[in-house]
Amino acid sequence: MPHNEYLAEGPRVAVRRVTRRDEDGFTAAIRASAALHHPWVSMPATPVAFHNYVARFDGSSDVGLVVCERRTDRLAGFVNINNIVGGALQSGALGYAAFAGAEGRGYISEGVGLVVGFAFAMLGLHRLEANIQPDNAPSRRLVQRNGFRLEGYSPEFLFVNGAWRDHERWATLRPKGTIPTGSGPLTA
Incomplete structure (x- = not known):
């Protein structure tokens, strides 16, 4: 992928839209x-499932991103911003995972940090x-490193891998006094 397709770049990784x-x-x-x-997560492993996955991101309520190692452009994982809501809420929910071989190296933590900055600055969330x-525990440590705080607990919150699973709710807010530079959450 050409570097001009990157939405954000860090020292070791960059993020771009999944295509x-x-x-x-x-x-x-x-x-x-x-x-x-x-x-923890179910992901599209077949061509049909992948096409349906990418089609989710054609609208305005979800943004699908891949995290790439800058040195090789190899896919290290993904970070999605799901259920984006504008209006008075200006919010989204992150989903993310590392790919085998990239786990435990800090790539997804760096990628999540880039996506958080992109969401606040460019999407106006x-x-x-x-x-x-x-x-x-690894996911909890990742969000803590990226400034998220524990807000609550939701029993049977998401249906994952065939069962309703309990979840902790972690959140972060755009820093006070910062002004988005992008086009807003539903037009980016």
Whole structure:
């Protein structure tokens, strides 16, 4: 991918929108990461599932991004901003995962930080949430490193891998006094 497609760049990773061109690399990474993701997240591992996944991001309420290693442009994982709501709420919910081989290296933590900055500055969001299963300690540490704070607990919040799962609600707010520079949450 040319660097001009990156929405944000950090020292080791960059983020860009997921596209249909990512199908082979993304689905192969998902299949290779199945044990890593279970039971925390279900992801599209087939071409049909991937096409449906990417189609979600054609509207205005979800943004699908991939995290790429800058040195190689290899896919390290993904970060999605889901359920974007404008108006008085200006909020979205993050979903993210590392791909096998990139886990534990800080790539997704850096990618989440880039996406948080992008969401606040370019999408004009005020608040981002991350809903995390209580036993997912690595994910809890990731959001803590990125300034999220624990706000509450939601029993049977999301249907993941065939069951309704409890989640902790973590959130971060756009820093006071900062003004978005982008076009707003529903037009970016």
